[in-house]
Amino acid sequence: MIRASTDSCTSASNPPESTAAPSVRPAPRKYENCTFYPSAAAAHEAGYRPCLRCRPETAPELAxxxxxxxxxxxxxxxxxxxxxxxxxxxxxALAERLGVGERHLRRLFLQHLGASPIAVAQTRxxxxxxxxxxxxxxxxTEVALAAGFNSLRRFNELFQQLFHRPPSALRRKSSVSRPNASAxxxxxxxYxxxxxxxxxxxxxxxxAIPGVEVVEKGCYRRTVEIDGSVGSIAVTHLPHQQSLSVTIHFTSVQSLPAIVARVRRLFDLGADIETIDAHLSHDPQLAPWVALHPGLRAPGGWDGFELAVRAILGQQISVAAARKLAGQLVALHGKPLPKNPSASSGLTHTFPTAKRLAxxxxxxxxxxxxxxxxxKALAQAATDDPNLFRxxxxxxxxxxxxxxxxxxGEWTAQYIALRAIREMDAFPASDIGLLRGAAKLDGAPTTPKSLLHRAESWRPWRAYAAQHLWAANTNEIPHTEGTHA
Structure with a gap:
């Protein structure tokens, strides 16, 4: 039997069974009987369908x-x-935004993913x-719209082609009725x-920006605005399921993919953290800090413009002071949420748009x-170029x-690139928190130039090294062999 892998595994050390849900225990397949593909789209192109039992669509997006x-x-x-x-x-148009030719982009996708950009988008x-x-x-009908299908007929045809059954047949029987809108x-x-x-x-x-974000009792909540519509999300941790649970309140189902994509970026769910931690642990001074925080992620930004505004507000002042200024900005220029008795407490506004501030x-x-x-210049630039933070x-x-x-300047640009544009090799070397964290690593003060030189060995994951340095700045020195409290 040939078994296609749909979790982007390409070696025996990352077997296809790793996409299975915790409750699923399929019998191990012999390596010689397996065919591996670099992406789910490539497996689809080869004629395989996603496993109906393992549910690979819930697997982390790794490659x-x-x-x-x-x-x-x-x-x-x-x-x-x-x-x-x-x-x-x-x-x-996609290739133009990336600064490459269309043919070159197709070649890169075939080389690294085994499928064309269109096939990858359709698989998603x-x-x-x-x-x-x-x-x-x-x-x-709402599922089709939410997933980006403009035609219900095309949606049904594609599922019949892939799964040999209509979409409704994939839904497991449940005693749970469809929740009302407020749920x-x-x-x-x-992850x-x-x-x-x-x-x-x-x-x-x-x-957390007052009025926009609330973190309490192990839950992150925030307001959401997309294309003029407003709503909110709530995110909690399900450690035993190796998952985050996100509850979305939003009027347009067509915005669901964008909201889910933002949640994934904000919480860095696609990180191959074992590979990253192993790479950073090659540095003997950084290794104890990596061991102190296994699985430390690089938080993203919910919205590029919002993150850039926060970065400018935070120039040369403390995090707490920047947070206070951001709250004032929201109170003055943010969009108030409609009054709703069931709305989450503490969430009152959405963050002001670039056009509003411009x-x-x-x-x-x-x-x-x-x-x-x-x-003001940032707001105008973001208004003129909606793709500024893409x-x-x-x-x-x-x-x-x-x-x-x-x-x-360099610090602000690197910070925006790290959290908003999600450049995982961005590194704001002049950040005072990074410099203090690096001083803890080495036991002596350092300079931005020296830190940049030191960070060369952390490529291409310098953003994660930055997180460990920020953590080191606020934590005690970890106990390791040969060190003292």
Whole structure:
């Protein structure tokens, strides 16, 4: 029997059974009887279908090539945001945004994923639809719309072709009735363990914007605005299921893929953390800190513009002071949520849009005039270019483009690239927290130049090294052989 792997495994050390849910224990397959594919799309192209029992659509989005092809990584991020969904969204336009030719992009996809960009996008839609069918009671029409299918007929035909049965036949019988609108839609998003949930929540809580974000009792909640519609999400940890549970309250089901993609980025669910931790542990000084925080992720940003505003607000002041300024900005210019007795307490506004801040005469914040000018310039730049905080070209090109905005220097650009654009090799070397953390590693003060030189060995995962340095800045020195308390 030939068994195709749909979790991007390419070696015997990462067997296809790893996509199975914890409750599933399939019999091990002999290696010589297995055929491995670099992506789910490649397996689909070869005629295989996703396993109906193992549910590979819930598996973390991992791939052995990550860290070797930045262009493909950026392309996948854009595809997750819907770059190939809908009319007028072509591979040629995607390639242009990435700064490469269409033919070259197709070659890269075939080389690293074994499938074309269109096939990858279609596979994502199918797997997301299957995810919704299994975990929600949404009507099939809404499932089709949420997954990006403009035609219900095409949706049904594709499922019949792949699974030899209609979509409704995939839904398991359940006594749970379809929840009302106030209950929201709850999905499980899996990750590859370990996952340092406590550190993630601590990081987000310290930076939570009043009115927009709340972190309490092990739950992260925030407001959401997409295309003028508003809602909220709530995220909790399911450690025994190696998953996060996200409950989404939003009026448009067509925004579900974008919301889920943002949650994945914010909580860094696609990280191959074992590979990253192993790589960083080659540094003997950094290794004890990696061991202290196994599974430490690099938090993303919910929205690129929001993250960039926070970065400018945080220039040369403490995290707490920047958080206070962000709260004032939201209270003055954010969109108030509709009054709802069942709404989550503490969530009152959505973060102001770039257009809102670009057109307002006065921001009304007590901060240096130069920084206010920077905020206005940033808002105008984001209004003029909606793709400003999307993957574009190389990391050097992304940094250079951000630095053309008045008031954005190297530190701010690197921080935005790390958290908003999700450049996993971004590294704001002049950050005071990183310098202090590095001093703990070496037992002596360091400089940005020296830290940059030191960080060369951490490529292509310098963003994760930065997280460990930030953690080191706030933690006690770990006990290791040959050290003292």
């Amino acid at each position: 052995s090539w990550r860290g070797t092809s930045n262009t493909v990584s950026r392309a996948l991020a854009l595809i997750a945001d819907g770059a190939l969904d809908g009319e007028g969204k072509t591979v040629d 839609r199918v797997l997301f639809a299957k995810h919704l069918i299994h975990e929600t009671r949404m009507p099939m 929201g839609i709850t999905l499980r998003l899996r 590859r363990p370990p996952y340092d949930w406590e550190s993630m929540l601590t990081f987000l809580q310290a930076r 057109t307002t005469k006065s921001l009304g914040l007590g901060m240096p005039a130069a920084r206010l000018v920077s905020l 993957p574009f070209g190389t990391i050097e090109e992304a940094i250079a483009r951000l630095r053309t905005i008045p008031g954005i």
